[in-house]
Amino acid sequence: MSDRYELVLTCPKSLEGLLLEEATALGLEEPREQTAAIRGFGSLELAYTLCLWSRLANRVLLVLDRFTIKDAESLYDGVHAIDWSEHLQPDGSLAVEFSGHGSGIDNTHFGALKVKDAIVDRLRQADGTRPSVDKINPHLRVHLRLDRGEAILSLDLSGHSLHQRGYRLQQGAAPLKENLAAAVLIRAGWPRIAAEGGALADPMCGVGTFLVEAAMIAADIAPNLTREQWGFSEWLGHVPALWKKLQGEAQERAAAGLARPPLWIRGYEADPRLIQPARNNIERAGLGDWIKVYQGEVATFEPRPDQNQRGLVISNPPYGERLGDEASLLYLYQNLGERLRQACMGWEAAVFTGAPDLGKRMGIRSHKQYAFWNGALPCKLLLIKVQPDQFVTGERRTAEQRQVEREQAQALVEETAQAPKLNRNGNPIKPTPAPAPVVEQARLSEGGQMFANRLQKNLKQLGKWARREGIDCYRVYDADMPEYALAVDLYHDWVHVQEYAAPKSIDPEKAQARLFDALAAIPQALNIDKSRVIIKRRERQSGTKQYERQSAQGKFVEVSEGGVKLLVNLTDYLDTGLFLDHRPLRLRIQREAAGKRFLNLFCYTATATVHAAKGGARTTTSVDLSKTYLDWARRNLSLNGFSDKNRLEQGDVMAWLAADTNQYELIFIDPPTFSNSKRMEGVFDVQRDHVQLLDLAMARLAPAGVVYFSNNFRKFQLDEALAQRYRVEEISAETIAADFARNPRIHRxxxxxxxxx
Structure with missing residues (x-):
């Protein structure tokens, strides 16, 4: 066999350049970059070294041959021509990975099967002995890449992917792979910072991947030093003595690195469920003396080990995939920016983000940005120098203020450079820290400030009205400014934001930027804590989509109106359980309910029923198809002390009305626009079916009774024939409260x- 081989190192997309630098430094000759891989030449010793020391590669492939293929048979022939007895015993096991297509081979499973057959047939013995297939732990891993008619046939020396270091047996919801984390640290300059004795802090450390990878870099520990099973372990070309020599040298380097005073490496994590898994991973990596993990929120993150220490703050904030994530993520990034400005002066920072627009909301400029891929998700690495001249928040500073900040920053640099002064006992005197520059409240964009001004104006006007009316849940903004197409509702001390879907003519990036502007303005304008802002996107609804569960937090907030208490859920559904625009009708029902039998059809969470009971209704009956909402209705009634004489009925309203024989003096009907629930026969369409619905309801009405009918379908037209059978009066204008005066078409x-x- 040759003593010089062609080697291919695969890697995640976007790491090719870094891997090329790393492999070149380790000795790879004639290196060349490819998509998600690099190639070059070197000895078997170099191949082992790359397996042991590459922090960035997924696999190290040793190329056996390159040959042209025209069809499946030429593929078979090219693989069969290799002397496989140099690589695998006849009774050994193998696994084949096939990638690429062309030359009549468009199915990777078929291609892998042809490669396997060629190897097995070459090694088949007269007595029938032949290699078997083992996809988990084979004696030999074979890789064939088909590229524009050329087959590259290789042995996989790695075995399982090299990113699997072995220490991370416990992980969070969306962890970075270890080699991607190492790449981010390298791009962020951690090897340089570590060599200078710098510190590292991760304010959202999850299960500690950044921390462990950083410590291994700083302590000169080969990333795969503890791996026991390799792709070359049972390969007949393996040279154990050479491998043991390299492994021993790596062990000596690791022992020397760990013997040095440990660097200050700390992680902080808000989720208490991740603290112990992170600590377990750190212990498995043998780095318990180097790394400490604490529970803590980003808003209280304090990285400084002492006033002289500088280093790197590194973070991979969550990307946001659940309902309402936009608001929480915006405030998370704002909090991170605030902590960097307030507690990390003179440090460097690296933020790895799948939402670069949110990165702009931290209030600090990044001096460099690098593109990465985290799987299929495009990401950016933002590199930041935490210095006052990089801040973009706060009111416009005067020249004097800027000069003060520059002097403070210079003082920090000089303080770091000076040797520590000693007291009479020979111990360092801790210097008095220079005062940190005052960081004002985040300055809003011009549009964000306009939005905040409108919110404050509305709040001033509506707040007096709400207090006078005895309500603490109302709409404070409803797309007053067309470019900020949001509805903003106050629920006691929570804010519920609904973003209306932008027309296709609006640039999505502009729409997203305006949303972020608005979210930045809301806590300031309404004096509400950032954690109490929930955002949802309201698309054009069809069927029962608006009633479908979107989350499962199960958290209810108690609010009040008209002397009753009601439960709302701001997170789990598109709607909250309380239609604010129907408040005037609910209050009217309360005033008119005394002594009457009340029927609430399509009752939802039965808020109108609670008002009727509060008003002294003799009995109430509430009908809805959803058990979930009837359970919610029961809780609303119980919250106000109403349990007797309040009947809850589960069923299709139309069918239920047709079967009911009771009479009612007061009936409220607020149907959906459209419903096709599996629990009902057929489909309900309010425009098509409202005449039948009202006829059925009027048949259950006592002679002097009243039916209140409303709906939110913008194009709805009440059938004129109804006026020939009943006294019909439109009362839409009377049912629009002050907080919906800007949107009088909210319902009829x-x-x-x-x-x-």
Whole structure:
């Protein structure tokens, strides 16, 4: 066999340049970059070294041959021509990985099968002995890449992917792979910072991947030093003595590195469930003396080990995939920026983000940006120098303020450079820290400030009205400014934001930027803590989509209106359980309910029923198809002390009405626009079916009774024939409260009575 081989190192997309530098430094000759891989030449010793020391590669492949293929048979022939007895015993096991297509081979499974057959047939013995297939732990891993008619046939020396270091047996929801974490650290300059004795802090450390990779770099520990099973372990070309020599040298380097005073490496994590898994991973990596992990929120993150220490703050904030994540992520990035400015002056920072627009909201300029891929997700690494001249938040500073900040920053640099002064006992005197520059509240963009001004104006006007009316949940903004197409509702001390879907004519990036501007403005304008802002996107709804569960937090907030208490859920559904625009109708029902039998159809969470009970209704009956909402209704009634004489009925309203024989003096109907629930027969369409619905309801109405009918379908037209059978009065204008005066078409409402009533 040759003593010089062609080697291919695969890697995640976007790491090719870094891997090329790393492999070249380790001795790879004639290196060349490819997509998600590099190639070059070297000895078997170099191949072992790359397996042991590459922090960035996924696999190290040793190329056996390159040959042209025209079809499946020429593929078979090219593989069969290799003397496989140099690589695998006849009774050994193998696994084949096939990638690429062309030359009549468009199915990777078929291509792998042809490669396997060629190897097995070459090694088959007269007595029938032949290699078997083992996809988990084979004696030999074979890789064939088909590229534009050329087959590159290789042995996989790595075995399992090299990113699997072995220490991370416990992980969070969306961890970075170890080699991607190492690449981010290298791009962020951690090897340089570590060589200078710098510190490292991760304020959102998860299960500690950045921390462990950073410590291994600083302590000169080969990333795969503890791996026991390799792709070359049972390969017949393996030279154990050479491998043991390299492994021994790496062990000596690791022992020397760990013997040095440990660097200050700390992680902080808000989720208490991840603290112990992170500590377990750190212990498995043998780095318990180097790394400490604590529970803590980003907003209280304090990285400084002492006033002289500088280093790197590194973070991979969550990307946001659940309902309402935009608001929480915006404030997370703002909090991170605030902590960097307030507690990390003179440090460097690296933020690895799948949402670079949010990175702009930290209030600090990045001096460099690098593109990465985290799987299929494009990401950016933002590199930041935490210095006052990089801040973009706060009010416009005067020249004097800028000069003070520059002097403070210079003082920090000089303080770091000076040798520590000693007291009479020979111990360092801790210097008095220079005062940190005052960081004002984040300055809003011009549009964000306009939005905040409108919110404050609305709040001033509506707040007085709400206090006078005895309500603590109302709409404070409803797309008043067309470019900020949001509805903003106050629920006691929570804010519920609904983003209306932008028309296709609007640039999505501009729409996203305006949303971030608005989210930055809301806590300031309404004086609400950032953690109490929930955002949802309201698309055009069809069927029962608006009622479908979107999350499962199960957290209810108690609010009040008209002397009753109601439960809302701001996170789990698109709607909250309380339609604010129907408040005037609910209050009217409360005023008119005394002594009456009340029927609430399509009752949802039965908020109108609670008002009727509060108003002294003799009995109440509430009908809805959803058990979930009827359970919610039961909780609303119990919260106000109403349990007797309040009947909850699960069923299709139309069918239920047709079967019911009772009479009611007061009926409220607020149907959905459209429903096709599996629990009902057919489909309900409010425009098509409202006449039948109202006829059924009027048949259950007592002679002097009243039906209130409303709906939110913008194009709805009440059938004119109804006026020939009943007294019909549109009362829409009377049912629009002050907080919906800007949107009088939010719903329409009618009052119906028998002609002789």
């Amino acid at each position: 409402a009618w009052r119906l009575q028998p002609l002789n009533g």
